[in-house]
Amino acid sequence: MDAGTPSGWVTRWAHLIAPGASVLDVASGSGRHARWLAARGHAVLAVDRDADALASMSALPDIATLCADLEGAPWPLAGGRTFGAVVVTRYLHRPLFTHLIHALAPGGALIYETFAAGNQTVGKPSNPAFLLEPGELLEAVRGRLRVIAYEDGFVDAPHPAFVQRICAVLVPEPAKAGAIEDTTGNTPSGWPRYELTG
Known part of the structure; x- marks a missing residue:
């Protein structure tokens, strides 16, 4: 995965983002995901400490x-913006987990992928502080989000790495009880459907 190619995990689960919904790209760098998501009709807020990127x-x-x-300042999106x-890839700062979840609107998806324990045997990062x-x-999401997909293991490409990744959604309140009011008349009420891909 080069700097301009979006993560396969992000592209695999991006269909769960509602059409036209806004996206927060955390630790965006030069914006490989921000650019890809914006090209698909999403308004993206890219947050990073690197002003040049x-x-x-x-x-x-x-x-x-x-x-x-x-990491060294208060969460920059205080005030309830959702x-x-x-989207978070290749970045880990554990104190942000709660902020990331609170930044989701009802029905919103958390798409997260980063390095995991074991990565120190194949390369960087190797510091346990940066490995899940x-x-x-x-x-981190238990009891707060519905997990749609989760993986924890080893990948060979684009380079050998131990990774952990999750796609989880903030289920709207009526759906938690199993009843969703259908205002379109096109689908029966019931549980939300999260299409599994790949």
């Missing part, structure tokens, strides 16, 4: 940028 997106339509220190999806423990993403 963000500047490369400043003239792009449907992408707003926010230069912020996600998004149809939150087994099941850690599951525990």
Whole structure:
């Protein structure tokens, strides 16, 4: 996966993002996911501490940028702003888990992928502070989001790495009880359907 190619995990689960919904791209870097999502009709807020990386997106339509220190400063999106999806790849700062979940609008998807324990045997990062423990993403969302997909293992490509990834949604309140009011008349009321792919 080069710097411009979106993660296969993100592309696999992006269909769960409602058409036209806003997306928060956390630790976006130069915006491989922000660019890909904006090209698909989503308004994206790309957040990173690297002002130069963000500047490369400043003239792009449907992408707003926010230069912020996600680790040494307060959460930059205080005030209850929510998004149809939150995307995080190749980044881990555990104190953000609660903020990421609170940034989801009802029905919103958390699409998260980063390095996991074991990666120290094949390359960087190798510091345990930057490696998820087994099941850690599951525990982070337990009781708060509905898990649609989860993986914890080893990949050979694009380079050898131990990874952990999750796609989970904030189920709207009526759906938690099993009843969804259908205002379109096109589908029966019931449980939301999250199409599994790949």
